[in-house]
Amino acid sequence: MTFWERNQLKLAPFFFLAPAILIFLIYVIYPIIDSIWVSFHEWNGMDKSNLKPDGTPNWKWVGFKHYIMLFTDDEEFYVSLFNNIRWLVFSLLAIPIGLSLALFVNQNITGMRYIKSLFYFPFVINAVVIGVIFTWFYNPRYGALTLVLGFFGLDPIPFLADENLATYGIIIASFFPGIAYTMILYITGLTGVNREMIEAGRIDGASGFTMLWHVVLPQLKPATLIAVVVTIVGSLRSFDLIAVMTAGGPWGSSEVLAYKMYQESLFNYRMGYGAAIATILFLIMDIYIAWFLYRLFKSEKTEK
Amino acid sequence: MKKLLTLIILFTSTVVSAGNLIINSNQSGASSKAGFDAYVDAFRAAHPEVTVVVNEFEHEAYKTAIRNFLTAEAPDVAIWFAGNRMKFFVDQGLFQDVSDVWADAGLNDSMASSKGSLTVDDKQYGVPWGYYQWGVYYRKDLFDNLDLNVPKNWEEFKSVCAMLKKNGITPITIGTKYLWTAGGWFDYLNLRINGYQFHMDLTAGKVSYEDPRLDATFDHWRELLDAEYFLEDHASFSWQDAQAPQINGEAAMYLIGNFYVPTLEEAGVKDKMDFFQFPTIVEGVGVAEDAPTDTMHIPSGAKNVEDAKKFLAFMSNKEAATNWATMGGMLSPNKYADKPTDRFSIMGAEMLAAADDIAQFWDRDANPDMAGAAMEGFQEFMVKPDREDKIRARLEKERARIHGAL
Numbered sequence: 001m002t003f004w005e006r007n008q009l010k011l012a013p014f015f016f017l018a019p020a021i022l023i024f025l026i027y028v029i030y031p032i033i034d035s036i037w038v039s040f041h042e043w044n045g046m047d048k049s050n051l052k053p054d055g056t057p058n059w060k061w062v063g064f065k066h067y068i069m070l071f072t073d074d075e076e077f078y079v080s081l082f083n084n085i086r087w088l089v090f091s092l093l094a095i096p097i098g099l100s101l102a103l104f105v106n107q108n109i110t111g112m113r114y115i116k117s118l119f120y121f122p123f124v125i126n127a128v129v130i131g132v133i134f135t136w137f138y139n140p141r142y143g144a145l146t147l148v149l150g151f152f153g154l155d156p157i158p159f160l161a162d163e164n165l166a167t168y169g170i171i172i173a174s175f176f177p178g179i180a181y182t183m184i185l186y187i188t189g190l191t192g193v194n195r196e197m198i199e200a201g202r203i204d205g206a207s208g209f210t211m212l213w214h215v216v217l218p219q220l221k222p223a224t225l226i227a228v229v230v231t232i233v234g235s236l237r238s239f240d241l242i243a244v245m246t247a248g249g250p251w252g253s254s255e256v257l258a259y260k261m262y263q264e265s266l267f268n269y270r271m272g273y274g275a276a277i278a279t280i281l282f283l284i285m286d287i288y289i290a291w292f293l294y295r296l297f298k299s300e301k302t303e304k
Numbered sequence: 305m306k307k308l309l310t311l312i313i314l315f316t317s318t319v320v321s322a323g324n325l326i327i328n329s330n331q332s333g334a335s336s337k338a339g340f341d342a343y344v345d346a347f348r349a350a351h352p353e354v355t356v357v358v359n360e361f362e363h364e365a366y367k368t369a370i371r372n373f374l375t376a377e378a379p380d381v382a383i384w385f386a387g388n389r390m391k392f393f394v395d396q397g398l399f400q401d402v403s404d405v406w407a408d409a410g411l412n413d414s415m416a417s418s419k420g421s422l423t424v425d426d427k428q429y430g431v432p433w434g435y436y437q438w439g440v441y442y443r444k445d446l447f448d449n450l451d452l453n454v455p456k457n458w459e460e461f462k463s464v465c466a467m468l469k470k471n472g473i474t475p476i477t478i479g480t481k482y483l484w485t486a487g488g489w490f491d492y493l494n495l496r497i498n499g500y501q502f503h504m505d506l507t508a509g510k511v512s513y514e515d516p517r518l519d520a521t522f523d524h525w526r527e528l529l530d531a532e533y534f535l536e537d538h539a540s541f542s543w544q545d546a547q548a549p550q551i552n553g554e555a556a557m558y559l560i561g562n563f564y565v566p567t568l569e570e571a572g573v574k575d576k577m578d579f580f581q582f583p584t585i586v587e588g589v590g591v592a593e594d595a596p597t598d599t600m601h602i603p604s605g606a607k608n609v610e611d612a613k614k615f616l617a618f619m620s621n622k623e624a625a626t627n628w629a630t631m632g633g634m635l636s637p638n639k640y641a642d643k644p645t646d647r648f649s650i651m652g653a654e655m656l657a658a659a660d661d662i663a664q665f666w667d668r669d670a671n672p673d674m675a676g677a678a679m680e681g682f683q684e685f686m687v688k689p690d691r692e693d694k695i696r697a698r699l700e701k702e703r704a705r706i707h708g709a710l
Binding site for chain 2: 161
């Protein structure tokens with residue numbers, strides 16, 4: 001028996017995995033490590049060996065300077081961080097709204113299929129298009145919101161021009177596709193709900209909210225889990241809507257970490273500083289994902 | 305696909321090279337592309353021995369692409385912008401000195417007005433091909449209805465604003481969502497109050513943002529803000545959004561560049577519109593105007609420098625120069641070029657010819673990092689004027705980080 005014949009079964013999986021692992025290493029792992037490396041340097045994105053007019057090289061080791069600057073000397077960083085937290089907390093509202101919509105459309109009425117697909121429609125539209133639609137909607141001179149408010153005799157609310165409201169204005173726009181997505185998750189979840197359990201619950205006297213809370217929701221746990229994960233990761237990645245709706249404004253008040261990173265590295269030629277922001281965002285996501293995986297494994301163990 | 309094609313062209317061209325002249329262009333708009341093509345054709349006719357290869361990029365994508373191709377695979381000619389945008393690459397040693405082209409082709413005479421914006425340490429690093437004026441585009445019909453005259457100084461300007469406002473018309477429209485329109489206002493107020501040299505020192509980072517001379521600039525701006533002469537909620541609007549009130553006849557004046565004219569034509573209100581120069585504020589201060597200049601450069605990595613210099617020197621040909629600029633909706637920097645025929649271009653050309661100095665524009669004169677932070681500050685000031693001290697302190701901190709302590 002040759003070596004190959006003896007170990008074929010053990011080795012084959014590695015050969016099958018190799019291309020994927022290689023690509024993952026080149027396109028995911030290497031850029032992460034490289035970004036972290038760049039964050040310890042001052043770099044304007046130009047030829048690394050060239051000199052700047054003041055005689056210092058384009059590429060210069062600065063250690064933790066960028067991180068220290070971010071935390072001690074950059075108000076905008078805290079604005080972005082705080083906005084990220086707002087995104088994280090408020091975008092979760094999409095989940096209960098999606099659930100109630102799912103419960104609403106989960107009825108056997110003729111034509112419900114079409115209504116379902118209408119509700120799902122926003123998720124199919126590109127985020128940039130949604131951003132443009134909501135920018136028009138909020139337009140304080142000609143927008144639909146202004147017309148509606150005017151009908152009730154109220155003054156227009158310049159959502160996107162107000163430093164305190166801009167972020168909320170964008171989060172509300174993000175609900176548009178977010179609710180559609182959680183709704184579809186819950187609709188599929190609801191088809192898997194055990195009828196017998198509902199019958200049993202009914203016999204025991206549960207109805208309405210108690211039925212939902214104690215009988216239906218526990219069975220929807222897998223759907224809830226995915227909805228929470230996708231919503232939170234989506235909120236940390238939020239970028240496109242901000243770029244389209246406010247460009248981070250007014251005066252930077254609706255920036256989030258991802259947008260600030262883009263701004264610093266591509267517009268201000270501060271690659272190192274941008275990389276430091278990216279690294280912090282990466283750490284935040286990591287902590288969250290690690291915690292989440294820990295919870296997931298723990299709950300799977302107890303179920304067994 | 306286009307990118308792939310460009311790559312193939314770049315690759316093959318470097319192999320064949322020698323007689324080929326490779327040009328990277330950002331003239332992607334229909335009218336500007338036609339203008340550039342006409343210039344290239346005229347050059348081909350005059351220099352049949354040179355084979356011209358043009359790589360065309362989309363205008364916005366070009367701004368990030370140029371950093372890569374200048375270092376990696378340099379063309380022989382690259383189109384770009386004057387002022388600090390050019391200086392950044394000059395400092396990196398990526399653009400060549402073309403002072404000899406200026407001397408040999410007589411550009412020192414014919415392009416004298418733009419020379420300053422292409423000069424670093426007494427050497428020229430590029431040749432201009434077009435520029436356009438900034439100023440106040442206003443609704444003449446609204447002015448006539450109220451018997452208003454074009455304001456020549458600050459007091460007249462304010463009284464015009466007051467009259468318009470009293471009659472329910474927004475005096476000044478502006479959309480500051482993308483910030484640079486606020487930069488235009490700061491440019492003009494500061495140029496009219498503190499003059500060109502101070503303004504240039506400020507954009508070069510040599511003056512503090514807390515300098516007392518800037519107080520007057522912000523105070524004048526504040527007079528307009530406190531009286532609420534600007535369009536309400538302007539931070540929600542892009543510069544295009546802000547056109548709507550003026551086109552609808554709800555707003556009277558707009559401080560903007562000549563690229564506004566095609567929109568006016570499309571909207572069918574061009575006949576109702578007119579143009580005036582930003583009014584004098586402090587008597588005796590030299591008249592400086594914003595006139596962003598678009599340029600051509602020879603990268604340091606160029607392989608066919610000889611033909612590239614011919615291409616740049618061809619700007620001294622007045623027909624070719626006129627054609628390119630006017631077809632692209634701009635003015636030719638060549639003073640012997642034929643006079644423009646469009647009403648707004650004529651006014652612009654006359655105004656700029658009489659100007660003592662020409663500035664590029666806030667975000668082309670200042671370092672990109674500083675320009676962005678400052679324009680954000682200007683936008684904030686326009687909405688929350690009470691934060692002036694805080695904003696200026698923040699800008700000064702940014703300036704010190706970028707340009708060093710004074």
